[in-house]
Amino acid sequence: MPNETKTQIVDALLGLLSAKPYAEIGLGDIAARAGLSLGALREAYDGKIDILADFMRRIDRAVLDGAETPSTDESGRDRLFDLIMKRLDQMAPHRAAIGHLAESARRDPALALCLNCIALDSARFMLAGAGISTDGLRGAARTQGFVLMMSRVLPIWLKDEDPDLSKTMAALDRALEHAETWSRRTDRAAGLVCRVANRLHRHRPESRPREPKPDTAQPAA
Template identity: 75%
Template sequence: MATEKTKTKIVDALLALLSEKPFAEIGLGDIATRAGVSLGDLRDAYDGKISVLADFMRRIDRAVLDTIEDVSPEETGRDRLFDLIMKRLDFMAPHRAAVGHLAESARRDPGLALCLNRIALDTARFMLAGAGISSGGLRGAARAQGFVLMMARILPVWREDADPDLSKTMAAVDRALEHAETWSRRTDRAADILCRVGSKLDRHRSKPSAKPEADAPAA
């Protein structure tokens, strides 16, 4: 099994390479060389480049989640989510160039975009949980995907925000959360309608079918 030190070197190597060139141009040998490990060590640690990216996301998740303190009753879910998003961007700040190249690569490669969406959904569920927002069931799945789409709108603003206070980024996060709240209310109503329709169908299926009347005796 690869050590945590080896994994960290590999993750850092991929991010360093991503800051220089597109994802598709990075080979496994390039990662191993930059990390100073053998290909065998790389294989022991990860299944491939996507696996390394997933570990990077988990590390950011853990760093953000470790900052969570006791929830104040005065804070709303939106307030907590705003705080977690800003903390997440702070932890990602050293890797802005890498995140930018990865986003550009995903726009050109639908397969990569799908893989990143799957990874981002795992992140979304933990970020929602950290904000005290449910991610279970149909509504939760919609909220998780909404979080992923919301971050996709925020990241381009963050990458170009040269203000040390990240004022443009904070404004973008606020707008995205407002949009997400509106979208969430709509999906909640749609989920309610689907649940009611499903309940009616279940009740209809559970009713016993009427028995055919016996033929009248011949006169």
């Protein structure tokens, strides 16, 4: 499937989302707006969630391609702040669609769960772009924390009419400060769990082969 066709489909869904809720958009509506047959839409995507996931990947690609290599002179928090603001710049042309999608997710737990899965994949790359590890238990906590942080910042961004996005930047700065505190606590908790697990492993009794039981059968007469 040509990338241009996929772009048409992504743009069609976003265009529809800018005018009405997610639940009111059918696959036939998307195909018609994109100027494609329903069969062509099926060949390109599995459904609306798949199209949204592609949209998220396109935003990720644009942000990461435009990001500079992480510098040791910058803190992870500063790098993440810069990446998130770049991300919001990329999302700005689709603000109305994102607003309707967020509103739909608040009313539909199943949609919210699907969007959280998409956001987790994106978060791993955003954190990696800032030079922050997402491996192990600590990384999983950081990744979900990033998604929760963005869920608090996005409503403010959606209503921020200042060209400089001053309210958004202030909210993001507070959210990152809170996330740092939360991350330190989860790191300590994860470290404690790992130390306890290692200690239990060291003191686990060695498995020993069982000795064969003596043959108690009587010899034949």
